[in-house]
Amino acid sequence: MAKSKADGQEIVLPEGEGRSTIVINNNPGKAKWVKILLVISLIVNVFMYSAYQEYFQDPHEPQERFHDGDASATDKVARISVDGVIFGKNTTNILKSINKAQEDENVKAILLSVDSPGGGAPDSHQIYHELKKLSAQKPMYVHMKKYAASGGYYVAMGAGTEAKIFAEPTTWTGSIGVIIPRFNLTGLEEKLGIRSAPIKSGPFKDSPSPFRDLEGAEKELWDAIIADSLGLFTGVIVENRTDLDEAEVDAIATGQVYTASQALANGLVDQIGYEEDALTALGEKAGFDPEKVRIIDYYVEPTITEALMGTSAKSPIEQQWEALVQSTIPRAMYLCSWLPIGTGE
Template sequence: MEEQSAQEKSVEKRPESIQQHQKPCPPPPPRSRRWLMRGLVVLLLISVVFNLGFFAWYQEYFTIGGGPAEQFETGDQFAKEKIAIISITGTIMPPFTERILRSIKRAHEDDQVRGILLEIDSPGGLVADSHQIYHRLVELRKTKPIVVYMKRMAASGGYYVAMGAGEEGVIFAEPTTWTGSLGVIIPRFDLSGLAEKVGVVSDPLKTGEFKDALNPFRNLTDRERAIWDHILDESYQRFLNVITDNRKDLDYDQVKKLATGQIYPATDAKQNGLIDEIGYQEDALARLQEIMGLSKVCVIRYSHPKSLADVLLGSAEASQIENRKQALLDSTVPRAMYFASWMGELPGWQ
């Protein structure tokens, strides 16, 4: 009995000893303090959005008519006369086409811009977009000389836009530049064999014989192939004539002989009359300055300020890429391309 009572006393005393070693929990912060913290977080977010918006507004305010901004590149920063670098980079397609056209327009309207360095690093792109840029360059060269500087690649549509410099324009390419790939492509996949294996039958409801002429789940008919061959040849002949009109040492037959879709390295391109000189940006600028007859010149580059949507989302176009249904529909639309690739454009991967 005495042992049992001693155990009960030790059990009763144990919680008291544990309580002595435990620290009391801190009281919760008052409700007013929690609301203060939440308010500060909200104010911080508002401040970030406001500053991003102010940044975008500032960029747009200091450009003319929402067009491209000028960035000093090289030369005499205080010279009155300017050389404008218009850069064509990546696949020639929207929305980049519009930015290039705005740069051309800005250069055309600026009386201080005395010459243009057309900088190309592109495998080509859409037929219509390539011709739009070429057309605007033809108008520009009537008042201001254009010299072309090719970087890594200026193939297919990239070469097409280079013809905007005209017969008097000089084309420079770096020693490692790839150019050529003269021709037209409409990407198409033939999935008819796969469709037959998995039991897929394409049966679209259409109003005309040729409405689904590029349907990948069946073979092209002879009549369909003849139509698309005609469409391709129309763009192909325009390409050949554009080169013939703007390369004074090449006639139509010589251009056609070169227009096999082949890529030409810089040395071969010069030997075949597709370019004039092998050199770098400084060489092209020196030649252009010589043509202009100016000893001092400020070389500027056009850049396009980011909008508020660009800043917040990464780019205004990026949000469109998320629409996978639209991208899938776009992939079925035929696009003729001056493009140095067998595959062509993948919608949603611009």
Template structure:
């Protein structure tokens, strides 16, 4: 009897354990289903972003009502330049400019800038398109937190007839050009790293961070920097009627100017907010009833996965040393501490 009772107790214990624990097969099935669900969600988000982006290419950005009379036929378009000026955001800005240029109902442009600058080529592309746009429609600039370096460069698209507003707390200026480079030759020597690239020309690895730059290489890059720098100075001179070349050159030391100093030095026209800039633009266009709209672009897959448009600019930190060998001339506020491509 005792043996039978013990056997029954063991059997009951095993049954209880089997009821409490999940079979391994079932656990793997559950995990597999969860993984498939997550992949399905990501794929659907990707297809949605691709769909939005594909069907916006031909039609351009969408309009979002901002303020004013929503039933008015005449419009003021807000074109926003936010964050670092670089792809893929450059293309979005250019699309907005093109849409405003072709829309006959758009009578004026409010250029909203909140940017520390960016790539030289991209800044100039935007400026060039704004010059074409201002021939047909007036442009007023509203600077937000900062409009530094390339951010100030694109503001010159408003021209002599345009008006530049900056908020009381805006930082602007930082006029100049920078090509980021690290010199790790001392560290390489300590750890025994020798740079020995296979190259087809003397200057092919001129920005190699693992050795010191030669004087011939430095002379070449100084020339390239000066060419972009002189273009920057001339563009400011051409578009700020109260500043000549020598005055601009004195201001172009790379330093930042708060709004009050920027106005005293002729870099901006007024200290005020977006509503003040819109009121001035409405006066310039002689519009009593106007619909203020903002251009919006569809969310891309990068925006969805990384959380924001700005996040998509962040590159893998493990690539920083390799990226430093790639020449990237920038109208960028280097005082921010981090530079696109070297974050």
């Protein structure tokens, strides 16, 4: 027997004519670098594939998911969810879900599921506008969960005049009004010894500035904007809640939140009930048995890049803004605790 060394490792080889000598290269240092290069190559290829997918197709196209009923049924009822603050990517995904339900011939009816404290006025109206077009083609009822307030109630009006609105016993709704968050920092200038001095083309270009009191013509300007926006909101309610006239809507459009029973008494909702109650009523309207149709949800999967990096489809600014808004939402709690503070969920 002959002995050979390959990179510090001794290998015993058989002797004799006609036999081949095999030398095994077992360099731990080289093997480590090969593994590192393979991992880097894999990551690069995954990112390149993800970039290719995102460039040539919409990475946030809503996907269909079974929710309830008969999974083998052809006829479908789509649950379109309006959850969380109505803003940014959330608005985009809701609009895409509406469009998907509109294009699917097998979707025979829509259950609009609302759990939102509202959000941007333009976002809310955009969703309302698309829902109106959809409800003109397919029967739509509304199911309100924890919140359907302000913009959350606004989008519910998109179900149209034929819709019934169901609110759960603990739902908070209403909050019919408009708000422009603003801080008054006039006292801060004196304390810090600084003064705001913008260069502007007109007197209202920096309005409403937090560095001066809102008075005179400037206050009138913003009062008019608020009044116009509120008029759009109340007009949408008058149009779609046919049992309420303009005076009645104006009387309840104080910005206050209503409980489910208060909302029912004021004509803002039609019935107190749960999702199954709304589906049963919708089935009677559209002519289907909830147990014999496929009830589906829409959801948006993260892209490969988002999944690998652990990021959200929302930008960091959107996430921070939404977290801030969520923290300001009033909450009623049945809580046995020496520290009665909301969770911010």
